[in-house]
Amino acid sequence: MARTIAEIQNEILSEKDKQSSLSGLTDSKAAIWKLWINIVATAIWVHEKIVEKNALISRPHTLNWYREQALNFHYGISLDPDSSNGISLIWKEGAYQFDTTGLTDTEIENSKIIKHCAVSEIDLETVLKPKKEIEEIFSDYFHNKVGVVFIKVATVTDDKISRIDVPNELFAFKEYIAKIKDAGNQVYITSDQGDNLKLSLNVYIDPLSIFINPKDIGYYQLKSLNRDLKPEELIKLEEYETALEAEPLDPRNGSLILKNEEFPVLNAIKDHLKNIEFNGAFVKTYLVDAIQKAEGIKIPILTKIETAWATNPSDEPKALADVTKIEYFIPNAGYFDMDLFQVEINYIPYTFYRDKQ
Known part of the structure; x- marks a missing residue:
């Protein structure tokens, strides 16, 4: 000063x-x-x-500056300061600013459609070839170079992260960024459907606190074997699968005995995925740690992870890719679609303590 x-x-x-x-x-x-x-x-x-x-x-327009401008974008603005529209974009003190005079805090907040934003700087090749295979984050440190400002944005619908699917909203946002960005900078903006995710787990549970129907234990144990099944085991598995056509697995499996509406493993997985920051990494170890803390869980084993990059609703869904060997990765859309999320869990009673008796 x-x-x-x-x-x-x-x-x-x-x-x-x-x-x-x-x-x-x-x-x-x-x-x-x-x-x-x-x-x-x-x-x-x-x-x-x-x-x-x-x-x-003359404030430097850093990546964080672009993020701030995105989160502060108001949909439905006018370039005329005298407009009766309520919100106008004006040039003041050397920068574009929104004039929201006369609007309530609720009206101002409702006009901000960008609820999540991530900004990075990537090379042009990444933009021209966006459908490369999913890679570990580590490789990106050698791949990313100065070139294009890449902005991922999303909104919130029914308390869930979602793409901006109203055509004019995303178009208006792109025009806004084009107006305020630094001259000569290339900016690439996306708002995509959340990535698909499918998880497979073997979970050893405390049978004193978590419900499991005895008739389903044999099936879960065979499905959990991480090896080629023996001939007699294959026959037994076929018998189980035939029996399941007539009598499916008990829907209460995995719930708390005293609260059948509570499913500790499922709840822990969903809470963990929701708490991953926008454009943050999915880390296998962190997920296992979250499940381990759930009530009645003894040993959670994450056996398989499959994911597919986001596709728009009008496109054919992509086949799930096995990324189990990748320790951590970032979803292409910046988040996972919780409506398409799938999980397969083999619940196995934890009875190893008997071996010591």
């Missing part, structure tokens, strides 16, 4: 008192040297005000 004229004058006077050669100056109110101090102090004050203003309007 620029100093006041009085502050600058006091600093000059303080420095003057340190100079013995100036001690003989007349201390009169009309002294010419006091007039010069006032003139110089005023000139310095004007200079500092100009520098301060230039610093304010």
